[in-house]
């Protein structure tokens with residue numbers, strides 16, 4: 334009797350272990366199947382799979398990538414191919430954030446239940462329409478390419494969240510991906526979509542955050558005057574401006590991009606208040622766009638002395654900003670304080686709903702970054718910068734509010750920034766451009782922004 338009991342207990346134990354193991358396997362299969370399918374070693378999906386994949390269109394129905402006779406074919410214009418490479422992707426999955434990497438399962442019609450076992454004609458491939466405009470991307474790319482610029486450009490609709498123009502350089506032609514030799518810096522960072530996955534010292538564009546902190550913390554601070562002699566000692570270090578700015582209030586300091594004005598404000602506000610406002614503006618925070626996480630912007634003055642705190646207030650020290658995030662900050666300024674979440678997938682067509690690609694379609698407002706009154710004050714200062722200092726001709730027929738930046742990145746190199754938004758009612762575009770080693774943002778980034786904005790405005794009106 335005892336032996337029978339032992340044996341039946343053992344049987345039960347083995348059966349239980351079997352089912353636990355089976356359950357574990359099923360869970361692993363369900364949760365990881367799509368990842369397994371996308372492993373590079375699964376060549377049937379990663380390479381030839383695209384040969385029968387769905388089509389990718391831009392917002393106007395221009396074909397960016399399609400499959401013809403078992404081959405993946407990209408747009409016939411080499412400018413467009415290079416300009417949208419980081420958004421669309423190539424045959425490989427080297428650009429991990431691209432549509433052809435992230436949504437490959439949807440494009441090729443991979444099914445978790447049936448795998449790739451179904452004949453092609455039965456597979457449910459998806460066509461994907463993007464929010465970008467191919468011509469707007471190409472227009473921005475043309476200026477980048479003509480000047481051999483490396484960097485990031487993004488323009489998006491601050492009312493809807495649709496990304497209209499998005500370019501990352503260096504780039505290449507997906508029809509002939511380069512063989513990159515070790516140490517060849519022509520292609521440094523080529524697989525990175527810098528709009529989404531890079532972070533640069535923000536330089537003077539960060540003065541927007543320092544200004545917001547002062548506006549909300551120090552009563553009447555925008556009206557306070559400071560005399561800029563072109564240089565002063567703060568916390569034992571010499572802080573300089575490009576030139577002496579004389580007697581200036583906050584609006585003038587913003588337009589002149591006076592370092593001393595904002596460096597002294599940062600010290601007056603203190604590290605706790607500066608950190609509070611940097612965080613409210615989305616620094617040190619993860620934003621996601623569809624299935625991709627943006628590179629985090631960072632602001633950390635926990636170990637900063639007075640001089641470092643001063644530099645942090647003008648976008649130096651250890652400050653870093655992601656270009657998409659900077660455009661979102663400008664959307665918040667344009668929108669009375671709340672940023673618009675950007676998105677890239679306009680529409681997906683598929684017979685079966687296999688993936689969850691539609692999670693990529695969004696556009697709601699994010700957490701409020703500042704009070705409405707603060708947003709309006711910043712908007713006025715940014716608009717004044719163009720109308721009174723740069724001149725409206727800088728942006729053709731568009732009325733633009735901006736902040737430029739020239740960020741020291743070491744070795745005597747400087748990244749050029751321009752961020753802002755269009756104030757014309759029917760052209761709700763927010764933007765950010767960063768040119769690596771471009772020097773003054775006004776000379777390097779601004780002409781790229783002009784081309785990107787004009788072409789994006791055209792895309793909106795068609």
Ligand SMILES: [Zn+2]
Nearest residue numbers: 561574578591
């Ligand atoms: Zn100054």
